[in-house]
Amino acid sequence: xxxxxxxxxxxxxxxxxxxxxxxxxxxxxxxxxxxxxxxxxxxxxxxxxxxxxxxxxxxxxxxxxxxxxxxxxxxxxxxxxxxxxxxxxxxxxxxxxxxxxxxxxxxxxxxxxxxxxxxxxxxxxxxxxxxxxxxxxxxxxxxxxxxxxxxxxxxxxxxxxxxxxxxxxxxxxxxxxxxxxxxxxxxxxxxxxxxxxxxxxxxxxxxxxxxxxxxxxxxxxxxxxxxxxxxxxxxxxxxxxxxxxxxxxxxxxxxxxxxxxxxxxxxxxxxxxxxxxxxxxxxxxxxxxxxxxxxxxxxxxxxxxxxxxxxxxxxxxxxxxxxxxxxxxxxxxxxxxxxxxxxxxxxxxxxxxxxxxxxxxxxxxxxxxxxxxxxxxxxxxxxxxxxxxxxxxxxxxxxxxxxxxxxxxxxxxxxxxxxxxxxxxxxxxxxxxxxxxxxxxxxxxxxxxxxxxxxxxxxxxxxxxxxxxxxxxxxxxxxxxxxxxxxxxxxxxxxxxx
RNA sequence: CGGGGCGUAGCGUAGUCCGGUUAUCGCGCCUGGUUUGGGACCAGGAGGUCGCAAGUUCGAAUCUUGCCGCCCCGACCA
Numbered sequence: 001x002x003x004x005x006x007x008x009x010x011x012x013x014x015x016x017x018x019x020x021x022x023x024x025x026x027x028x029x030x031x032x033x034x035x036x037x038x039x040x041x042x043x044x045x046x047x048x049x050x051x052x053x054x055x056x057x058x059x060x061x062x063x064x065x066x067x068x069x070x071x072x073x074x075x076x077x078x079x080x081x082x083x084x085x086x087x088x089x090x091x092x093x094x095x096x097x098x099x100x101x102x103x104x105x106x107x108x109x110x111x112x113x114x115x116x117x118x119x120x121x122x123x124x125x126x127x128x129x130x131x132x133x134x135x136x137x138x139x140x141x142x143x144x145x146x147x148x149x150x151x152x153x154x155x156x157x158x159x160x161x162x163x164x165x166x167x168x169x170x171x172x173x174x175x176x177x178x179x180x181x182x183x184x185x186x187x188x189x190x191x192x193x194x195x196x197x198x199x200x201x202x203x204x205x206x207x208x209x210x211x212x213x214x215x216x217x218x219x220x221x222x223x224x225x226x227x228x229x230x231x232x233x234x235x236x237x238x239x240x241x242x243x244x245x246x247x248x249x250x251x252x253x254x255x256x257x258x259x260x261x262x263x264x265x266x267x268x269x270x271x272x273x274x275x276x277x278x279x280x281x282x283x284x285x286x287x288x289x290x291x292x293x294x295x296x297x298x299x300x301x302x303x304x305x306x307x308x309x310x311x312x313x314x315x316x317x318x319x320x321x322x323x324x325x326x327x328x329x330x331x332x333x334x335x336x337x338x339x340x341x342x343x344x345x346x347x348x349x350x351x352x353x354x355x356x357x358x359x360x361x362x363x364x365x366x367x368x369x370x371x372x373x374x375x376x377x378x379x380x381x382x383x384x385x386x387x388x389x390x391x392x393x394x395x396x397x398x399x400x401x402x403x404x405x406x407x408x409x410x411x412x413x414x415x416x417x418x419x420x421x422x423x424x425x426x427x428x429x430x431x432x433x434x435x436x437x438x439x440x441x442x443x444x445x446x447x448x449x450x451x452x453x454x455x456x457x458x459x460x461x462x463x464x465x466x467x468x469x470x471x472x473x474x475x476x477x478x479x480x481x482x483x484x485x486x487x488x489x490x491x492x493x494x495x496x497x498x
Numbered sequence: 499c500g501g502g503g504c505g506u507a508g509c510g511u512a513g514u515c516c517g518g519u520u521a522u523c524g525c526g527c528c529u530g531g532u533u534u535g536g537g538a539c540c541a542g543g544a545g546g547u548c549g550c551a552a553g554u555u556c557g558a559a560u561c562u563u564g565c566c567g568c569c570c571c572g573a574c575c576a
Contacts, residue, residue, distance in 0.1 A: 020569080020570075021569090024569085028509095035567085035568070037567080039566090039567075091575095094574070094575095095574075095575075130576095159576095161575070161576080163574075164499065164573075164574060165570095165571095165572095165573090165575090171575065171576075175576075177576075224576095243576095244575095244576060245576085246576085247576070279576075280576080281576050282576095283576050314534070314535050315534070316533090316534065317534095350534095350537085351533085351534050351536090351537075351538065352534065352535065352536075353536035353537050353538080354534095354537045354538090355536095355537085356535095356537075357536070357537045358537075360536095361537095369535070371534095372535090464572095498575095498576090
């Protein structure tokens with residue numbers, strides 16, 4: 001991709017700058033999204049949204065298979081709700097958009113509209129940064145007995161967090177996501193739910209996005225505001241920075257207590273309800289880009305590609321175009337019957353070479369070209385986006401061949417990303433090596449940590465690396481904290497992160 | 499919100515320090531023709547509140563002030 005020469009190079013490492021420029025280039029040239037005129041907000045363009053819809057569909061299906069249903073809760077949260085859970089409000093207070101008035105009027109000087117000072121709200125409304133509070137305020141009315149439990153609800157929604165610095169898909173002031181909010185009668189059941197949803201996310205990331213992830217739990221310092229335990233999936237981007245791709249929180253009884261949600265159990269005993277919440281966002285689009293894309297543009301794994309196969313005719317004159325595109329339409333029908341999405345680009349507006357480059361930029365997994373030569377010989381030229389490999393093959397059983405090629409691409413993308421990710425995990429046993437690896441190689445660093453928040457914060461302040469997670473099922477291994485030398489029972493994963 | 503950089507046509511840009519005819523160039527776009535197996539070529543053409551506002555000046559893309567936005571770093575975060 002071409003580099004943006006206009007960006008300043010002062011005080012920025014070339015690697016970071018180049019990678020940012022590359023990322024922005026892909027987002028823009030693959031037609032995924034653009035900055036809105038509204039500060040920090042993003043316009044998701046049709047191609048970007050089509051990929052998001054594929055993600056939504058797959059996730060939604062997985063949620064339903066695990067017993068969840070969808071519902072919708074208000075965009076506005078009364079300020080008093082948000083402040084009921086102390087840690088929660090502290091975590092989000094700094095980035096909330098607040099509605100203070102409900103009416104405009106023409107200004108006295110005739111120069112447009114102003115906020116009508118008379119229309120001030122009694123209580124300000126916060127635009128949801130997340131919906132725990134409004135949902136738990138609602139659940140209060142729904143739950144009396146263990147017979148009302150569990151409640152397993154998901155919501156597809158937008159939320160607003162007034163971020164200081166934004167980046168398309170990765171961090172925008174408004175973003176689309178899903179948030180699951182469940183209520184349970186026991187701690188064990190709630191923890192099981194939290195872990196189950198983490199598995200759903202990991203499966204989605206690996207099987208649909210072809211993006212390997214590490215499941216783990218967050219340190220206390222990185223925990224969700226209001227949670228007892230935050231589980232996460234962490235992915236590794238091509239520039240060596242980690243990306244938190246999804247989180248699942250065990251909320252304990254914190255929100256039940258804050259909103260006074262009690263139920264009578266089967267023994268007639270009154271207790272607070274146990275809660276979870278979990279979410280993934282359009283940030284996954286950023287993850288997708290930074291996991292697979294290359295210098296030719298976007299690479300979309302077949303299972304998330306809105307168009308999986310594009311047919312490009314090569315021809316001279318209208319007759320030849322007609323003949324070839326008719327043949328292509330037959331293949332299209334045949335493939336569509338087998339659930340493959342196909343585009344035949346028989347437009348005469350661009351030359352084949354232009355189309356080849358364009359569909360590579362857009363990330364279409366498979367391209368099939370048919371020219372006069374192929375038409376003669378009953379062959380096609382088939383090209384795969386992941387490796388760039390092209391070959392000419394007979395037209396017989398084309399549909400089967402394409403289906404198996406799509407599977408192969410899906411698998412290959414995962415394998416490639418996994419090999420890269422595995423290579424980006426480095427075991428380190430002292431602080432000097434830690435800093436060296438961080439600066440020279442990046443990636444995850446598996447190191448011993450004494451478990452204290454002070455140590456974590458000091459490492460962060462000195463190196464910008466944070467504890468991404470304590471991997472689930474990490475082997476017990478006695479060692480010494482790289483910073484303090486105190487005893488540690490297992491390694492945790494550090495990285496610089498998005 | 500702090501530091502740095504930037505804002506000129508759809509995109510990328512020259513010009514700004516040192517104010518002065520009709521604002522430069524490339525890509526893209528439109529028309530005609532030739533082309534079409536990896537982003538074609540030739541000829542002609544259209545497209546601009548120089549981010550916004552105020553000020554200085556005979557005159558502002560250029561100087562001053564304020565504001566807005568974008569990029570990078572920091573803090574924060576999914």
